[in-house]
Amino acid sequence: xxxxxxxxxxxxxxxPAFITLEPAxxxxxxxxxxxxGTEIWDLSEIxxxxxxxxxxxxxxxxxxxxxxxxxxxxxxxxxxxxxRDAKFxxxxxxxxAKTGMTGLVVGGLSLLGLAIVxxxxxIPSLAEKVASHFPVSYERAMxxxxxxxxxxxxxxxxxxxxxxQKYLSALKVESDFPIHVTVVENDMVNAFAVPxxxxxxxxxxxxxxxxxxxxxxxxxxxxxxxxxRHSTKAxxxxxxxxxxxxxLFGDVSGIAAVIVDNASTLNNLEYSRTAESDSDxxxxxxxxxxxxxxxxxxxxxxxxxxxxxxxxxxISTHPNTNxxxxxxxxxxxxxxxxxxxxxxxxxxWAELKAD
Amino acid sequence: xxxxxxxxxxxxxxxxxxxxGQGSELFSIQIVNIVLMLVTLGLYYPWAxxxxxxxxxxxxxxxDSPFTFHGTGKEMFIGxxxxxxxxxVLIGVFMYGFMHGDNGVKFLCFALYFIGLLALIxxxxxxxxxxxxxxxxxxxxxxxxxxxxxNMYKVYFTGFFLSIITFGIYSFWFDTNLRKEILGNxxxxxxxxxxxxxxSDLLLVHIKGYFLTLVTLGIYGFWYMKDLINFNINxxxxxxxxxxxxxxxxxxxxxxxxxAVGNLLIIVFTLGLGYAWVVTxxxxxxxxxxxxxxxFNPDALAQTEEEYKNATFEDMADMMDxxxx
Numbered sequence: 001x002x003x004x005x006x007x008x009x010x011x012x013x014x015x016p017a018f019i020t021l022e023p024a025x026x027x028x029x030x031x032x033x034x035x036x037g038t039e040i041w042d043l044s045e046i047x048x049x050x051x052x053x054x055x056x057x058x059x060x061x062x063x064x065x066x067x068x069x070x071x072x073x074x075x076x077x078x079x080x081x082x083x084r085d086a087k088f089x090x091x092x093x094x095x096x097a098k099t100g101m102t103g104l105v106v107g108g109l110s111l112l113g114l115a116i117v118x119x120x121x122x123i124p125s126l127a128e129k130v131a132s133h134f135p136v137s138y139e140r141a142m143x144x145x146x147x148x149x150x151x152x153x154x155x156x157x158x159x160x161x162x163x164x165q166k167y168l169s170a171l172k173v174e175s176d177f178p179i180h181v182t183v184v185e186n187d188m189v190n191a192f193a194v195p196x197x198x199x200x201x202x203x204x205x206x207x208x209x210x211x212x213x214x215x216x217x218x219x220x221x222x223x224x225x226x227x228x229r230h231s232t233k234a235x236x237x238x239x240x241x242x243x244x245x246x247x248l249f250g251d252v253s254g255i256a257a258v259i260v261d262n263a264s265t266l267n268n269l270e271y272s273r274t275a276e277s278d279s280d281x282x283x284x285x286x287x288x289x290x291x292x293x294x295x296x297x298x299x300x301x302x303x304x305x306x307x308x309x310x311x312x313x314x315i316s317t318h319p320n321t322n323x324x325x326x327x328x329x330x331x332x333x334x335x336x337x338x339x340x341x342x343x344x345x346x347x348x349w350a351e352l353k354a355d
Numbered sequence: 356x357x358x359x360x361x362x363x364x365x366x367x368x369x370x371x372x373x374x375x376g377q378g379s380e381l382f383s384i385q386i387v388n389i390v391l392m393l394v395t396l397g398l399y400y401p402w403a404x405x406x407x408x409x410x411x412x413x414x415x416x417x418x419d420s421p422f423t424f425h426g427t428g429k430e431m432f433i434g435x436x437x438x439x440x441x442x443x444v445l446i447g448v449f450m451y452g453f454m455h456g457d458n459g460v461k462f463l464c465f466a467l468y469f470i471g472l473l474a475l476i477x478x479x480x481x482x483x484x485x486x487x488x489x490x491x492x493x494x495x496x497x498x499x500x501x502x503x504x505x506n507m508y509k510v511y512f513t514g515f516f517l518s519i520i521t522f523g524i525y526s527f528w529f530d531t532n533l534r535k536e537i538l539g540n541x542x543x544x545x546x547x548x549x550x551x552x553x554x555s556d557l558l559l560v561h562i563k564g565y566f567l568t569l570v571t572l573g574i575y576g577f578w579y580m581k582d583l584i585n586f587n588i589n590x591x592x593x594x595x596x597x598x599x600x601x602x603x604x605x606x607x608x609x610x611x612x613x614x615a616v617g618n619l620l621i622i623v624f625t626l627g628l629g630y631a632w633v634v635t636x637x638x639x640x641x642x643x644x645x646x647x648x649x650x651f652n653p654d655a656l657a658q659t660e661e662e663y664k665n666a667t668f669e670d671m672a673d674m675m676d677x678x679x680x
Contacts, residue, residue, distance in 0.1 A: 012656035065492070065495050107386045111628070112626060
């Protein structure tokens with residue numbers, strides 16, 4: 001028999017009670033100044049009880065629940081002994097806590113490891129898979145919207161855009177997406193690809209170019225981004241990071257913000273190093289396909305590698321330019337053909353450079 | 356029967372508040388939660404939250420008796436799914452507008468999205484209060500929430516728009532009015548709460564805190580935060596059988612400094628894994644410094660609530676990052 005307090009679920013007054021553990025039920029005999037009573041608690045109606053330490057609490061029945069609270073030592077042990085397999089004594093909480101400090105430390109560290117693996121490797125590869133199953137038509141539609149939005153507030157140089165389009169159509173290009181180019185007036189030496197085949201070239205970068213092979217290399221590089229869907233992959237990746245964080249921390253309201261935020265910074269999205277070098281290779285390939293001098297790609301890189309501050313931005317979002325040049329040069333000896341003059345490209349180039 | 360023990364038991368228990376949770380215990384719950392959430396791609400979240408809350412409530416004591424959180428993962432899962440559905444629709448509207456060429460449609464969709472989000476906030480607060488209080492009990496006595504959704508909208512939107520047109524000055528009155536509405540409708544058995552803080556006093560706390568923080572190069576910031584916490588606690592009254600008691604927080608700036616810096620160090624040096632200790636330290640700092648002054652009698656509460664089970668907006672409040680209780 002144990003001493004404790006009984007609460008009847010109607011008031012918060014604790015009534016002194018004697019609790020007896022019978023084989024099939026618990027008997028609670030309570031008394032107040034002017035009343036006494038006995039409750040018979042059927043084991044199946046006792047609620048699961050956890051986290052008890054000094055004070056063992058059992059709750060019973062439907063709303064409002066009755067309960068007992070026992071401070072007396074040994075009550076918990078007596079319960080466990082008497083009702084070994086009873087449902088109300090099962091706890092899913094303490095199982096891990098029982099492993100002690102070592103268990104917690106090991107568990108914590110493995111969780112940290114898991115998180116790192118997931119962030120460094122799991123999410124990017126998952127995002128890549130998802131992006132490659134994105135329908136082409138949808139990507140095109142999304143790109144068209146993004147492109148239209150980005151062109152707001154930009155001054156389009158329509159004469160140069162036309163000349164560049166001419167140059168592009170004279171090139172042999174293989175792409176799943178129809179390629180659409182735009183030249184905008186901007187001194188910043190930059191060019192970028194929007195998903196779905198939209199390429200935006202600043203006239204600043206055109207001014208720096210001396211040979212048309214550099215332009216072909218640049219277009220090849222950007223078409224490579226488009227074709228390999230690098231922007232879409234980057235977008236999916238940052239969205240996946242965010243979604244993971246939001247399910248872990250239960251905050252879903254910011255997803256729209258991430259989409260907008262990413263869309264607005266699309267012109268300086270950070271591609272991975274491999275994405276950049278894959279696109280460099282695509283640029284080189286375009287030169288080869290069109291029998292242009294493969295050195296064009298190197299000349300382009302050298303322009304970007306100059307020390308002028310206006311290049312800084314472009315370079316900072318890209319891998320080390322010297323490394324890229326070395327990598328491109330290592331691929332050039334494999335190409336054994338004589339560069340052929342291409343009058344059509346040269347005519348379009350002349351038009352582009354004419355001021 | 357021993358005479359001494361019966362004598363002791365008939366004395367009225369003192370209404371002290373205490374938090375007895377331990378970081379290591381909470382951590383052992385959270386680590387299992389995180390693993391299960393990762394494995395289920397987040398779907399375990401409601402169950403994880405239920406376990407968390409059950410632990411925290413159970414370790415919070417009034418007059419040596421613990422609180423109990425009765426909410427279950429299953430109840431909250433249904434709410435979670437409904438909440439996700441509503442968010443999916445809103446984000447869908449937003450994306451549709453984003454992809455649409457026509458600027459009129461774009462504007463309409465964005466407007467719908469923001470109005471939708473705005474309209475959800477009072478709904479989420481209301482739903483969460485109803486659910487959370489109904490699932491909270493102490494010695495078998497349930498808490499309850501009697502506020503109406505209509506009043507919540509009125510208080511919320513009045514406050515919101517007045518705050519906008521006064522360039523934020525009204526937001527202090529908005530804050531206290533919202534607390535008045537929420538606490539004024541909260542029941543603890545037959546006891547009622549009231550919030551008596553005024554916007555003007557809150558404004559003074561902020562002005563004093565802001566300028567002293569500037570003058571002391573940020574050091575007063577801890578005292579500023581302490582003042583805010585104490586403002587929110589000390590203005591809570593409990594009415595029981597016509598008698599009033601008041602909550603009183605004795606949290607000091609020094610204690611808050613220790614709490615905040617300690618929490619920061621824990622988070623930084625455990626790369627976030629020590630979050631459980633941050634929770635238990637914070638709860639302990641707040642509850643162990645909190646007293647009930649007056650004639651509150653913890654033995655004289657009577658059950659007044661009906662059973663209530665809708666959990667739809669419990670998680671909505673989470674998704675929108677509204678933390679109240």
